[in-house]
Structures are given as structure tokens and as C-alpha cells.
Amino acid sequence: MPHNHKLIYYINKWVSITSDEEAKIISAFELKSAAKKELMLEPGEVCEYIYFITKGAMRSYFVDDKGNEHIFQIRLENGWISDLESFFTQRKSNYYLEALEDVEVLRISSSRLEALYEEVPKLERYFRILFQKAYINSLERLNATMWDSAIERYNDLVKEQSDIFQRVPLVYIASYLGITPESLSRIRKKKS
């Protein structure tokens, strides 16, 4: 299957597009190839593109203060990869995007994608469904996990919804954090 057709095939799984819309989508994406180990994004750059992988595998990772690599995502063909936060905010990325194999991708820039949403509203529907599904999946993954540190989650909660402690029973907040009410009391005492 030609590269463009793969992209159209996957979009068509969720929204049904006409041949006119198909032509508009195809002309908006650019085909690029990269050799194994080639970087498509480095920290400090804005992630200009979202990539649909038609061949090969890619990863995103960041390097912490101690020089350790942490892999964020690994995607194979027919998957999307980007630093979505940088892509949508146009702020500098902290990530590397690297080809793990020789890859072929279809890429589109943020501004081109915004324009394409106007031309083909069904594409915006496709991305609404894609993000919705991805969000549900990641919620489930989060729900199935424990945080490495209850303190970190506690801090997030205080920052994001500080009046929650005045309004919601502590036993509920503890359950939400995945810790016992006693642990929550200890954290709160330490912080105050």
C-alpha cells in the first residue's frame, strides 16, 4: 500500500472521507525518510511536526540531569508520534525524537494542520476521536498504576485544586492518591 493510502486507510476507519477530502489531506502531508538513529527533534527546538509512521519504528526520550535516558514513547508503523505539547503550544521541547530503524513518515506542521481542519472538518473529528481514545487509555493506565511518590501527587493536587482539602473528605483524597488516610495525614503534617 502506498504511504498516503495507509494514512487514508487509518483515517477512514473513524470518519468516512470523500475522494476530494482525501486529495486535500494527501497534498497537506509531506513524505520524509530518515535513517536509523537519525534525530527529528532535539531539546530546545520547537516540535514543528506530527508524524504518521508508514514504515519503521521511532521513539521519543529525554535525558535527565544525571545524563540518564528516559524513553517516553515507542511507536511502530501506522502510529502517530510527536512531542504533542511542543507541537500544539509551539514552545521548546525537552525531548528527542529518533528513528529506531530506517523510517518513512508522513509529516504535517502545526499551522498546516490547523488550516487543514478548516478545509476538511472531518479530519478534526478524526483527531478528536484519536485524542479521546488516547486520553481514555492513558487514564486507565494511570488508574492501574501507583505513583512513585505520594508526595509528588499530593503536591500536584495542592497546586491544581487547593480548596479540595476544605471540601472533600480526607479519606476520599487519600483513596484518590492511592495511599492510606494515615499516610496522607503524615504528608500533610510534614508540609505544614
Add this chain to the structure above:
Amino acid sequence: MPHNHKLIYYINKWVSITSDEEAKIISAFELKSAAKKELMLEPGEVCEYIYFITKGAMRSYFVDDKGNEHIFQIRLENGWISDLESFFTQRKSNYYLEALEDVEVLRISSSRLEALYEEVPKLERYFRILFQKAYINSLERLNATMWDSAIERYNDLVKEQSDIFQRVPLVYIASYLGITPESLSRIRKKKS
């Protein structure tokens, strides 16, 4: 601010809607109130609605085999709550949705929302942006956490992308799982 106006205010932060579109949105949502502790969803039911909270606080939770409650989400006013998976798939939910305080919500059903997307495409844009942001946030939360069990993540990976092991260096997969290559070897030996 009247309830409807709060909803419009928050939608307008992301997409700019006309007064005609505003009227269409307002007429599609129903205002409901619920007393503290009232349930809006129970396991075995399909989650028919997505709720925009205009007053009060709500939580979603499930009860495990041992009878322990696990809170999934807590949301205050101007936030959205639902069991999104059940809402979008129309499959039975595993969750409870409960009012933590006396609440007022604006609710819309799945089919009405789909119809409203056709009438007001900008609302679909709003939800595309909402899910996109929520997905990015949850990715970051996931990235900042460790799994309670590397084995569980390993099993997920095998199920979802089994040929990843033939194509991606084990040291990368270990980093993705947040474990050492040695731990990954041990898991793989145990499983084979």
C-alpha cells in the same frame, strides 16, 4: 453567572462562538441537580451523559473484588466528568458517579452531542482541544510515575505490540518500562 453562561464562558476560552451557536449549545444541555451522595451512575449501567459541573463537586470510583473503593476522578465546578469510555462506546460502566456535595450540572447525552457536533462544528473543535490537552497532561503524569508492577506493563506491551521485541533493542524496552535490562531479562525468562 447563570449555569449556561459558565459553560459558554469555558467553551469560549478555546473557540469563539457566535450567539446563534451559543443558543444551539445551550438548548442541547439539560440542567440537573443532585443532592450530596446521590449517584448519577452505577456499575452495569451505560453512562448516558457527560456532565459539566456548574456547582459542587463529584467523584467517580469503582469497587474492587475485595470491596475496596478506588477513586478515579474528583472534579469541582467548571470541570467535566463522565465515564468517558462507557459514554463513547455505549458499553456498560464499571464506575459509580457520585455527588460529593449538592451539585448542579449541565448534562448532554452521547447521541445529542454527536448531533450537536454537526450543528456546531466549533464544539467538536472545543472537545478536540479539551481531549488533546487532557491526553498531554495524562501522558506527563504517566511519564512521572512508576508502575506498581513492571510485569503488568510488560504484559501490556506483549499484548499490544508483540513484535516490538524482535525490532527494538531490549535496553530501550527496559527504559520504556522504567526497569533495568536485567529486570527485563528476568521477567522474560519467567514468562517463557
